[in-house]
Amino acid sequence: xxxxxxAPRGTQDLIPPDSARWxxxxxxxxxxxxxxxxxxxxxxxxxxxELFVRGVGETTDIVEKEMYTFTDKGGRSMTLRPExxxxxxxxxxxxxxxxxxxxxxxxxGPIFRYERPQQGRYRQSHQFGVECTGYEAPEADAEVMxxxxxxxxxxxxxxxxxxxxxxxxxxxxxxxxEALLAHFRPNIALLSSDAQRRIERNPxxxxxxxxxxxxxxxxxxxxxEEFLCDACREHFAALRADLDLLGIAYTIDPxxxxxxxxxxxxxxxxxxxxxxxxxxxxxxxxxxxxVRSLGGPDTPxxxxxxxxxxxxxxxxxxGATPARKRDGVQAIALGAQARATLLPVxxxxxRLGVPAxxxxxxxxxxxxxxxxxxNGARFALIIGSEELTAGQAVxxxxxxxxxxxxxxxxxxVLAAAVVEAQAV
RNA sequence: GUGGCUGUAGCUCAGCUGGUUAGAGCGUCGGUCUGUGGAACCGAAGGUCGCGGGUUCGUAUCCCGUCAGCCACCCCA
Numbered sequence: 001x002x003x004x005x006x007a008p009r010g011t012q013d014l015i016p017p018d019s020a021r022w023x024x025x026x027x028x029x030x031x032x033x034x035x036x037x038x039x040x041x042x043x044x045x046x047x048x049x050e051l052f053v054r055g056v057g058e059t060t061d062i063v064e065k066e067m068y069t070f071t072d073k074g075g076r077s078m079t080l081r082p083e084x085x086x087x088x089x090x091x092x093x094x095x096x097x098x099x100x101x102x103x104x105x106x107x108x109g110p111i112f113r114y115e116r117p118q119q120g121r122y123r124q125s126h127q128f129g130v131e132c133t134g135y136e137a138p139e140a141d142a143e144v145m146x147x148x149x150x151x152x153x154x155x156x157x158x159x160x161x162x163x164x165x166x167x168x169x170x171x172x173x174x175x176x177x178e179a180l181l182a183h184f185r186p187n188i189a190l191l192s193s194d195a196q197r198r199i200e201r202n203p204x205x206x207x208x209x210x211x212x213x214x215x216x217x218x219x220x221x222x223x224x225e226e227f228l229c230d231a232c233r234e235h236f237a238a239l240r241a242d243l244d245l246l247g248i249a250y251t252i253d254p255x256x257x258x259x260x261x262x263x264x265x266x267x268x269x270x271x272x273x274x275x276x277x278x279x280x281x282x283x284x285x286x287x288x289x290x291v292r293s294l295g296g297p298d299t300p301x302x303x304x305x306x307x308x309x310x311x312x313x314x315x316x317x318x319g320a321t322p323a324r325k326r327d328g329v330q331a332i333a334l335g336a337q338a339r340a341t342l343l344p345v346x347x348x349x350x351r352l353g354v355p356a357x358x359x360x361x362x363x364x365x366x367x368x369x370x371x372x373x374x375n376g377a378r379f380a381l382i383i384g385s386e387e388l389t390a391g392q393a394v395x396x397x398x399x400x401x402x403x404x405x406x407x408x409x410x411x412x413v414l415a416a417a418v419v420e421a422q423a424v
Numbered sequence: 425g426u427g428g429c430u431g432u433a434g435c436u437c438a439g440c441u442g443g444u445u446a447g448a449g450c451g452u453c454g455g456u457c458u459g460u461g462g463a464a465c466c467g468a469a470g471g472u473c474g475c476g477g478g479u480u481c482g483u484a485u486c487c488c489g490u491c492a493g494c495c496a497c498c499c500c501a
Contacts, residue, residue, distance in 0.1 A: 009492070061499050065425075083501090111501080116425080118495060127501060194498075210497085260500090269501095276495080283501060307501030334458070369461035384458070394459095401460060 010115070010123030021312060026108060028154060029128050033106040036147050038130055041105040043087040049077040055086025055294055057261025059201065066113040080112035085262070085290065085303060088131050093296045102134030106147075108308070120278035120310045129284070129305035133291070136300040138235050141266045141286060142242035144302050148270060148282045149248050151306070155315050157272070160281070163253035164243075164268040165224070166236040167204065170289070172229035173264075177203055179222045187217055204257040223254055232265055239266060262287040266302065274317035275310055282306040326399060328355030329418060330372035334365060334384035341408070342383050348415030354422065372398060379422050383408070395421055 007013055014022060030040070049069050056063050068080035081087055084107050097103050108128045115121055130147055132140050145162065152160045168176060180203040188196055192211035199206065207218055228236065243250055250268075258267045267285035275281060284304025291299040331346040333339035342358065349356040357375045359368060365382070372380050382394040392405045395418060406417050 006492075066499080113500080115499075116497095117493085118497095121500075125501065129501090197498095205499095258500090275501095277497085278500070280501065305501055310501060364457065365459045366457065366461055369459095373462050380461090382459085386459085396460070398461080403460080 008123065010117040010121075012122065012124075021315075022308070025308065025312065025315075029106075029108055029151065032147065032151055032154070033130060036104070036130075036143065038104040038106040038132075038147070041088055041091060041107050042109065043081070043084070043091050043107070045110070046078045046080050047087050047090065049079040051086050051090055051294070052079055052082060055089065055262065055290060056083060060261055062113065062260075066115055068112045068114055082111055082113050083260070084109075084111065084127060084129050084305060085131060085260075085287070086294070089133075089291050089294055089296070089301070092131075092133065093291070093294060098133060098291065098296060098299050102132070104130070104132050106130040118278070119276040120307070120313060122309065126308040127305045128308060128311075129303055131301060131303035133299055133301040135302070136288070138239035138266070139242055140300075141239050141302050142246060142248070144284060144304055145243065145250075145268055146246055146248060148284070148304050148306055151311075152270060152282075155318070157314050157318050159272045159274055159314065159318060161271050162248065162250040162268060163256050163271060164239070164250050164266065165253055165256040166228060166232055166239075166265050167224060167257055167263060167267055167285075168228050168232050169264045172227050172232055176222070176224055176227035179227060180204070180206065183221050184217060191217065207255045208257055218255075225254070235265055258283060258285055262290040262293070264288045268304070270306075272310075272314050274314045278310065280307075281310040281314060326376050326378035328357060328375070328377045329379045329381050329422060330368070330375060330377035330398075331356055331358040332365065332368040332372070332380050332382045333358070334368075334382075335362075338383040338385070338388060341388070342381070344411035345381070345414050345418070348411045349418055352415060352419045354419050369398075379418070381418055 033040070049067070052067065053063055058064075062082050067082050070078055072078050088105060088107060092098050092103060092105070106129065108126070110124050110126050112124055114123060117123065128151075130144055132144050145164070149162060167173060181199065184191065184195075184199055184203065184206060188199065190213070191199075192209065192214050194211060195206055195209055195214045198209075206214070207221065209215075209218055225233070225236075240250075240252075253269075256267050256269050258269075263285045265286045265288070268283070269280045270282035271279045272281055273279065282304055284302070286300070286302040288298075288300045291297065291301060329346075329349055331342045331349075333342040339360070346356040346358050355377075357372070357377055359371050363371075365384070368382075369380060378398055380394075380396045380398055382396060387393055387408065391408045393408055393414065394403050395406055396403050404421065406414060406421070408414065409417075
């Protein structure tokens with residue numbers, strides 16, 4: 001056992017039937033994003049480390065201790081992508097997309113963070129996300145939330161809740177920050193050790209504290225809406241109006257602050273109680289300053305990232321997985337001659353776009369039928385010695401248990417007859 | 425990085441305070457069964473009891489370490 005090589009910690013293999021659930025979700029995501037006019041972007045799995053240091057923020061946990069960083073043979077520091085937004089913005093700059101007006105892109109793929117695994121958290125996980133650039137208008141914020149919300153709705157996930165907040169911009173956030181410091185500092189000795197650490201680092205995160213002893217101070221803390229500048233206040237009000245127009249149910253939650261440095265104004269999460277402590281399945285917001293910090297032009301942008309693993313956990317908890325329906329034809333040959341007859345027929349059936357399965361062992365009919373069940377086949381095409389002498393094949397509907405006979409003809413003709421019969 | 429719980433067959437688990445050849449269900453394979461199946465019955469295969477060390481006459485069982493899984497903190501999707 002000790003010599004057996006296993007998947008690295010915090011990673012997992014995806015095998016049937018789970019892989020089918022992923023494919024189904026991915027198909028929905030592609031269709032959904034494209035319905036909103038988003039085009040897919042794929043970027044390298046690794047990037048220059050500097051991109052994340054500048055894009056995500058030097059003092060974030062992601063950059064400080066969670067990145068898979070290595071030196072390549074050319075002596076360059078490279079990092080496995082820990083999030084998608086910075087690479088997407090880098091690519092947009094590199095291909096001058098931002099100079100061509102507003103852009104809508106979506107992505108789906110793995111990210112890597114060196115963390116201790118637990119419920120809903122892995123070292124390799126997968127995210128679907130969108131980035132909408134070039135619009136300062138709050139309609140863009142609402143649109144992005146709408147994409148995520150539509151996905152949740154399409155699975156009928158009643159447990160999901162959309163929480164939104166505004167954390168201000170360069171003008172008003174520093175003022176709020178000062179107010180928070182003034183509020184917490186006098187009581188610093190009474191706060192939890194975590195809270196004491198956060199005060200200097202990111203006072204906004206204090207609002208998110210789960211510690212019992214911090215609760216009274218959090219409750220009495222000044223609220224961000226009293227500090228928003230006029231522009232931010234108007235933006236937030238307009239966003240709320242837009243969400244109402246779109247019929248999207250949301251709640252305002254002042255504790256949504258988000259951990260990445262680049263967020264401005266709008267932040268939001270979609271939460272679910274099905275997820276344990278990691279209750280956010282989707283997180284996003286506006287990041288008007290990011291492109292500039294990467295050396296690009298001032299560009300407003302808004303987007304989100306949604307965790308595929310967490311989303312699928314929600315789907316599973318809600319029991320929203322539709323039952324697999326029977327499809328395809330099990331080609332059952334009894335004997336070598338029958339097998340030679342059926343092999344090209346199965347091939348032709350597949351060419352006509354219908355799944356065809358075949359088992360190559362010498363088995364009894366009943367054993368073959370069991371295999372057909374396991375494969376989820378809807379029909380069995382049976383040829384044994386009787387059929388060979390009679391010049392017929394039996395096509396059995398596995399659901400209704402009825403037989404019909406088809407003339408044994410050229411593979412192409414027989415396959416066409418099978419496909420026609422099963423199409424009904 | 426910190427803390428708690430758990431590692432026995434492909435899966436889910438039993439195995440009480442250490443005592444002869446480690447069990448069950450499901451699954452797999454075969455048989456009853458050359459012909460309307462998903463079942464039933466019978467049988468078989470499948471285990472260095474995560475790994476390493478220690479204690480002991482003797483350890484799946486006790487102790488230490490290590491790795492992994494789960495959960496929580498931190499943080500985030």
